[in-house]
Amino acid sequence: xxxxxxxxxxxxxxxxxxxxxxxxxxxxxxxxxxxxxLPSVGEPITLHTHLVVREDAQxxxxxxxxRDRDFFRELIRLNGVGPKLALALMSSLEVDELVxxxxxxxxxxxxxxxxxxxxxxxxLLVELKDRFKAWETVPSMFxxxxxxxxxxxxxxxxxxxxAVSALISLGYKPQEASKxxxxxxxxxxxxxxxxxxxxxxxx
Numbered sequence: 001x002x003x004x005x006x007x008x009x010x011x012x013x014x015x016x017x018x019x020x021x022x023x024x025x026x027x028x029x030x031x032x033x034x035x036x037x038l039p040s041v042g043e044p045i046t047l048h049t050h051l052v053v054r055e056d057a058q059x060x061x062x063x064x065x066x067r068d069r070d071f072f073r074e075l076i077r078l079n080g081v082g083p084k085l086a087l088a089l090m091s092s093l094e095v096d097e098l099v100x101x102x103x104x105x106x107x108x109x110x111x112x113x114x115x116x117x118x119x120x121x122x123x124l125l126v127e128l129k130d131r132f133k134a135w136e137t138v139p140s141m142f143x144x145x146x147x148x149x150x151x152x153x154x155x156x157x158x159x160x161x162x163a164v165s166a167l168i169s170l171g172y173k174p175q176e177a178s179k180x181x182x183x184x185x186x187x188x189x190x191x192x193x194x195x196x197x198x199x200x201x202x203x
Contacts, residue, residue: 002026002060006046009038014166014191015087017062019047028062029083031072032091032166032195037064052083059083071095078127080120088113088170092199102128114171163194 005028007021014035019026028049030038039045047062048069061083063069068090075086089098092113101109102125110121160181167177180198189197 002049002051004046004048005062007044009041009043009045012038012041014162014195015091015169019045019062026060028060029087030062030064031068031087032170032192032199033094034062034064034068036192036196038192061087068095071098074128074131077131078124081124084171085115088115091170101125105129159189159191159194162191163198166191166195167198 005019005021005026007019007026009017010020010025011018012035015029015032017028017030017035017038019028028047030047034047047064048066049063050061050069050072052059052061061069061072063072072083072086072090075081075089076083089110093101093109097109100106105125107118107121107125110116110124111118116124163181164174164177167180168174172180177198180201181194184194184197184201
């Protein structure tokens with residue numbers, strides 16, 4: 001099991017990234033809430049990881065904090081929740097927001113996540129309630145990492161395309177993703193900023 005990686009951020013294309021660890025490039029998939037906190041390409045970063053081994057693939061998931069990874073592991077233990085749905089949930093809502101939904105048994109935010117209907121949301125909240133009794137909402141330990149002032153600007157077309165692709169990977173329909181990005185696109189915004197604004201608008 002690969003539990004943690006420390007290296008240099010070599011490539012970032014939401015929701016995937018490549019982490020260079022002593023010349024070996026690890027491809028990871030991350031929730032958007034982790035993506036927002038990543039430094040610029042070329043900077044060092046440590047990620048907590050979870051490895052999923054399937055018959056046809058070995059998939060590595062990365063998280064900025066150990067608590068986020070633990071939450072991901074709790075989610076995929078639930079019946080009917082795979083890594084893709086877990087990442088969609090964690091991309092749309094911060095861990096503390098998800099915990100509050102569980103504590104309040106509030107389905108409204110969950111039903112806006114692709115692939116989660118009312119019945120699924122109700123079932124998830126019931127199953128999670130006992131598991132998360134020990135979880136408490138705490139202020140985030142990780143401040144958002146601002147863009148480096150000397151980092152090269154991402155081309156507008158590329159940023160928009162990456163943002164749309166990221167939303168589609170989370171389960172949104174192509175038309176929904178394109179419409180969401182078109183409605184908030186603004187000159188100079190990175191793909192991460194576009195994704196964050198679009199998801200907030202959808203939730």
